[in-house]
Amino acid sequence: MDPGLTRCGIGVVDGVAGRPLRMVGVGVIRTPADAEIGDRLVLVERGIEEWLDAHRPEFVAVERVFSQHNVQTVMGTAQASAVAMLCAARRGLPVALHTPSEVKAAVTGSGRAEKAQVGAMVTRLLRLDAPPKPADAADALALAICHIWRAPATNRLQQAVAAHRTARAPRSPRAPRSTKGRIT
């Protein structure tokens, strides 16, 4: 999920690192700018719940919010991301946060890539006919891809499973690659 009050991008990607990925769904939850903030958060919550109900993801990745930009925008983003994390955690789903530069670096090789470059790589990696619009939707898919590729290192559940499997034996340097169906 690429959280926002005006537009909250949602992307669902199925796959594992090292194999072709598949886009399961993509969309944007919108809320009216002139509505009360509480009502906007309720609309974001409903939208996210519908996506979670429809796709039953195994993992949720949310863009990590920074405050270097416009203060008002950052507040809205932080509040929408809180709702995203709340919805996921309420279902017991593992929530991962990735920064915008981590996402860009994962899909383009550069943490300072332009929006268009991210869109182009998302289109290529998911074998789409055209870049998803708006940018929030493409960003959500990029986040999903980033999470699938980074998950072996970041997902605690996987780590716990791996730790259990290897018991007291030395840890394998190779991370497990058995996850799929993440929603971002």
Add this chain to the structure above:
Amino acid sequence: MDPGLTRCGIGVVDGVAGRPLRMVGVGVIRTPADAEIGDRLVLVERGIEEWLDAHRPEFVAVERVFSQHNVQTVMGTAQASAVAMLCAARRGLPVALHTPSEVKAAVTGSGRAEKAQVGAMVTRLLRLDAPPKPADAADALALAICHIWRAPATNRLQQAVAAHRTARAPRSPRAPRSTKGRIT
């Protein structure tokens, strides 16, 4: 509510502007600092829901978050306040935001009052034996008092009712004073 991830202050005050106020309840919702952020938000949500269930307030006031302070703290506060607003709006409760300086000015006469001064005035106005501890609890009560006193000017429901009552007659310069039982 004085939102926060580590401590979320809750105060329930009953009364109307111009008459003595009554403290109905006060407390703090705490979440462990080492827990996942999503899980902390779920704990905040549960705590708030319990307070709303127990007291059925007519209005909810939440401290407005600014980002002039420590970035990480502000993010946590913004996320906790999102949960507070979400819980209230989900029940159709009017949500009001007041800034810390508005709250201080309302209860002490100065927007730059010290914490101790706010605590002292809360104690006096609610006729308590001692200032509520921790400060987050006292701040939540101060916010409730601020909202009750400011509500005639800020509460849209009241304004709508007043507008309906006066129909097309000129508006009364005196705001209505019929609200009570706010939770903050």
